[in-house]
Amino acid sequence: xxxxxxxxxxxxxxxxxxxxxxxxxxxxxxxxxxxxxxxxxxxxxxxxxxxxxxxxxxxxxxxxxxxxxxxxxxxxxxxxxxxxxxxxxxxxxxxxxxxxxxxxxxxxxxxxxxxxxxxxxxxxxxxxxxxxxxxxxxxxxxxxxxxxxxxxxxxxxxxxxxxxxxxxxxxxxxxxxxxxxxxxxxxxxxxxxxxxxxxxxxxxxxxxxxxxxxxxxxxxxxxxxxxxxxxxxxxxxxxxxxxxxxxxxxxxxxxxxxxxxxxxxxxxxxxxxxxxxxxxxxxxxxxxxxxxxxxxxxxxxxxxxxxxxxxxxxxxxxxxxxxxxxxxxxxxxxxxxxxxxxxxxxxxxxxxxxxxxxxxxxxxxxxxxxxxxxxxxxxxxxxxxxxxxxxxxxxxxxxxxxxxxxxxxxxxxxxxxxxxxxxxxx
Amino acid sequence: xxxxxxxxxxxxxxxxxxxxxxxxxxxxxxxxxxxxxxxxxxxxxxxxxxxxxxxxxxxxxxxxxxxxxxxxxxxxxxxxxxxxxxxxxxxxxxxxxxxxxxxxxxxxxxxxxxxxxxxxxxxxxxxxxxxxxxxxxxxxxxxxxxxxxxxxxxxxxxxxxxxxxxxxxxxxxxxxxxxxxxxxxxxxxxxxxxxxxxxxxxxxxxxxxxxxxxxxxxxxxxxxxxxxxxxxxxxxxxxxxxxxxxxxxxxxxxxxxxxxxxxxxxxxxxxxxxxxxxxxxxxxxxxxxxxxxxxxxxxxxxxxxxxxxxxxxxxxxxxxxxxxxxxxxxxxxxxxxxxxxxxxxxxxxxxxxxxxxxxxxxxxxxxxxxxxxxxxxxxxxxxxxxxxxxxxxxxxxxxxxxxxxxxxxxxxxxxxxxxxxxxxxx
Numbered sequence: 001x002x003x004x005x006x007x008x009x010x011x012x013x014x015x016x017x018x019x020x021x022x023x024x025x026x027x028x029x030x031x032x033x034x035x036x037x038x039x040x041x042x043x044x045x046x047x048x049x050x051x052x053x054x055x056x057x058x059x060x061x062x063x064x065x066x067x068x069x070x071x072x073x074x075x076x077x078x079x080x081x082x083x084x085x086x087x088x089x090x091x092x093x094x095x096x097x098x099x100x101x102x103x104x105x106x107x108x109x110x111x112x113x114x115x116x117x118x119x120x121x122x123x124x125x126x127x128x129x130x131x132x133x134x135x136x137x138x139x140x141x142x143x144x145x146x147x148x149x150x151x152x153x154x155x156x157x158x159x160x161x162x163x164x165x166x167x168x169x170x171x172x173x174x175x176x177x178x179x180x181x182x183x184x185x186x187x188x189x190x191x192x193x194x195x196x197x198x199x200x201x202x203x204x205x206x207x208x209x210x211x212x213x214x215x216x217x218x219x220x221x222x223x224x225x226x227x228x229x230x231x232x233x234x235x236x237x238x239x240x241x242x243x244x245x246x247x248x249x250x251x252x253x254x255x256x257x258x259x260x261x262x263x264x265x266x267x268x269x270x271x272x273x274x275x276x277x278x279x280x281x282x283x284x285x286x287x288x289x290x291x292x293x294x295x296x297x298x299x300x301x302x303x304x305x306x307x308x309x310x311x312x313x314x315x316x317x318x319x320x321x322x323x324x325x326x327x328x329x330x331x332x333x334x335x336x337x338x339x340x341x342x343x344x345x346x347x348x349x350x351x352x353x354x355x356x357x358x359x360x361x362x363x364x365x366x367x368x369x370x371x372x373x374x375x376x377x378x379x380x381x382x383x384x385x386x387x388x389x390x391x392x393x394x395x396x397x398x399x400x401x402x403x404x405x406x407x408x409x410x411x412x413x414x415x416x417x418x419x420x421x422x423x424x425x426x
Numbered sequence: 427x428x429x430x431x432x433x434x435x436x437x438x439x440x441x442x443x444x445x446x447x448x449x450x451x452x453x454x455x456x457x458x459x460x461x462x463x464x465x466x467x468x469x470x471x472x473x474x475x476x477x478x479x480x481x482x483x484x485x486x487x488x489x490x491x492x493x494x495x496x497x498x499x500x501x502x503x504x505x506x507x508x509x510x511x512x513x514x515x516x517x518x519x520x521x522x523x524x525x526x527x528x529x530x531x532x533x534x535x536x537x538x539x540x541x542x543x544x545x546x547x548x549x550x551x552x553x554x555x556x557x558x559x560x561x562x563x564x565x566x567x568x569x570x571x572x573x574x575x576x577x578x579x580x581x582x583x584x585x586x587x588x589x590x591x592x593x594x595x596x597x598x599x600x601x602x603x604x605x606x607x608x609x610x611x612x613x614x615x616x617x618x619x620x621x622x623x624x625x626x627x628x629x630x631x632x633x634x635x636x637x638x639x640x641x642x643x644x645x646x647x648x649x650x651x652x653x654x655x656x657x658x659x660x661x662x663x664x665x666x667x668x669x670x671x672x673x674x675x676x677x678x679x680x681x682x683x684x685x686x687x688x689x690x691x692x693x694x695x696x697x698x699x700x701x702x703x704x705x706x707x708x709x710x711x712x713x714x715x716x717x718x719x720x721x722x723x724x725x726x727x728x729x730x731x732x733x734x735x736x737x738x739x740x741x742x743x744x745x746x747x748x749x750x751x752x753x754x755x756x757x758x759x760x761x762x763x764x765x766x767x768x769x770x771x772x773x774x775x776x777x778x779x780x781x782x783x784x785x786x787x788x789x790x791x792x793x794x795x796x797x798x799x800x801x802x803x804x805x806x807x808x809x810x811x812x813x814x815x816x817x818x819x820x821x822x823x824x825x826x827x828x829x830x831x832x833x834x835x836x837x838x839x840x841x842x843x844x845x846x847x848x849x850x851x852x
Contacts, residue, residue, distance in 0.1 A: 305536045
């Protein structure tokens with residue numbers, strides 16, 4: 001059973017299509033894995049094993065609807081679900097029930113997928129941690145905010161889980177947990193029913209164990225063209241190695257891993273060059289803070305004014321900071337973001353993708369912090385697709401990721417590059 | 427009491443600040459007006475008179491927080507409210523309770539305002555009408571989708587109400603009901619807790635009886651600079667008269683009213699010129715349909731799949747149309763929108779504002795249709811501020827509006843121009 005739970009969604013879908021696997025067996029294998037490991041990993045906010053199995057049995061009786069048919073999916077607990085509690089990682093919402101499913105949840109069901117349960121989020125998808133531990137070493141953080149999704153996928157509890165990214169909340173936990181994290185182009189997955197944090201920056205993303213699985217779910221939901229990965233072996237991508245203005249903040253093993261990857265990628269056939277994102281790009285981490293805190297102060301106005309005592313000190317500090325951002329500062333930050341998006345589009349005339357760090361280093365020890373989001377923030381502001389692939393190990397034996405970013409709206413080609421890089425560095 | 431209920435928010439705020447008016451008296455006057463007229467106008471989905479009065483009494487005991495202190499505000503029933511039902515104009519959500527307030531509702535309370543109640547919306551803010559009637563003639567539609575808000579404000583039941591606009595759902599009902607409708611720059615009012623329809627196009631807007639009232643509420647919520655209307659008498663705005671590519675669809679009285687306004691505005695001191703928004707601008711109504719239906723198909727996936735029998739035929743047809751829009755068609759529509767936004771910015775180097783029709787004509791007779799949204803759609807796609815001011819009358823004696831649009835993010839100057847136009851044509 002354990003082996004089944006480690007299948008990629010793409011492989012499982014092929015077996016289901018061929019009549020060699022039932023959704024019920026797949027879901028049962030995931031539930032068995034959860035049963036073995038959840039007390040240690042604590043990736044789940046809620047699940048109802050019988051509800052998941054009954055969905056799977058219903059799917060098994062039907063004609064196959066799409067590639068998602070019968071595939072279990074985990075849902076970060078910031079998306080509404082009509083049949084399971086939705087607590088947004090906050091004690092304010094203990095036992096909260098919503099009256100509908102978020103769009104991505106309803107779409108998964110419509111397309112034949114099975115909602116396995118809700119995964120742990122940090123408080124409102126910000127920094128204050130949830131209970132989840134890194135499955136590679138339980139003493140280390142899994143990252144945030146999509147920590148339950150990253151840990152559940154890494155640990156073989158579910159092949160696909162939704163995350164969200166406003167700063168680096170898909171890329172960082174994916175890198176720390178050694179899975180593929182994919183933040184699609186802004187808006188590619190519909191956000192209705194997501195607890196809003198920062199309207200300009202909230203992205204729906206995915207955590208999977210393979211790049212094709214990331215493509216599968218997002219393409220099904222967005223009606224995008226199906227990316228075929230058959231072309232990957234013959235690709236000769238043009239890749240810009242981008243240290244980013246924050247390079248010095250990465251630890252030495254991360255810097256060395258990336259720098260040593262460059263000649264390996266060249267030998268594997270990539271045209272490599274160095275790209276400096278200078279000028280206003282160096283302000284994007286600060287821009288991300290200005291935009292997101294201004295918006296969070298407003299988006300969480302109800303919670304902030306009615307339940308201040310149930311908001312962590314960490315979050316309340318950020319909210320109050322957002323309340324001090326003036327409209328003029330906010331507009332200036334949006335203007336910088338807009339100019340950098342235009343400049344990035346120019347860069348991507350010469351490159352298929354850029355390669356940069358996914359995080360500062362391995363997952364830090366301890367569960368009180370979810371680590372620093374710096375290396376995700378700029379790409380989030382730029383709205384472009386970003387994928388982290390688990391291709392390195394750090395000195396503690398924990399995973400390190402490489403981040404591949406591509407041009408706005410070019411998600412398929414970016415995912416192909418990410419898969420190419422992952423294979424080249426395997 | 428009736429007179430008090432007709433006060434603008436700005437005047438009421440000045441009296442409250444001077445200690446000459448209590449919030450309780452103001453709210454009581456609004457409730458009295460509702461008591462007299464609601465059986466005919468039917469603007470309200472829910473209100474709880476005692477709850478509103480008790481909020482007002484609490485405000486009266488406190489120091490004044492902001493210009494909104496003690497001012498009653500109506501809330502379109504597509505925004506979540508923790509203390510009143512939220513039904514989104516749909517039988518699917520009969521009696522629905524949400525666990526928090528939408529951002530704009532919580533912000534009004536935080537800033538000292540009083541939530542008077544929920545106003546009628548069409549089904550999920552689309553076309554299928556609610557129960558509201560046009561207060562100028564009960565046999566005519568008040569327009570949609572913000573119909574309860576427009577009628578309540580027009581009828582003196584509340585000075586300010588929130589609306590939303592995805593096509594023309596603030597501008598059209600405001601024009602039909604003879605009030606000021608203001609669709610701010612996209613994102614200026616936070617959308618958290620709004621039932622999402624089209625993430626790229628949903629705007630929070632306002633219905634008021636004066637332009638300064640529209641400025642007041644949006645500036646309070648967005649932290650924007652306070653627009654002083656003192657400069658209006660001395661202004662000499664550069665106004666482009668923009669027939670739009672849809673001019674021939676406006677009825678003759680509307681076309682004549684606009685054309686006759688041009689020399690009057692010039693005599694009042696404006697520098698007037700004609701502006702043709704040609705080329706891809708002529709595709710924006712179609713672009714609006716492509717973007718919004720693609721997004722609605724997904725945003726309402728839960729309702730569409732679980733309660734198809736409780737969705738109107740009109741809406742289901744649009745949703746299924748959205749399901750047939752391909753990702754490539756959607757992306758092409760977004761690309762056109764983006765190019766037109768850039769071109770519009772060029773136009774606004776030469777003009778402070780553009781003048782165009784607010785609707786095809788007077789509010790049509792009958793309550794089965796909410797009228798055509800054509801003249802709002804382009805400006806919605808362009809994300810720029812749009813204001814309709816009630817400056818004309820049609821042959822049936824019903825109001826006709828003039829629509830003033832301005833550059834993206836320049837809401838204050840656009841509101842000043844709208845006020846200038848309203849005074850010039852008074």
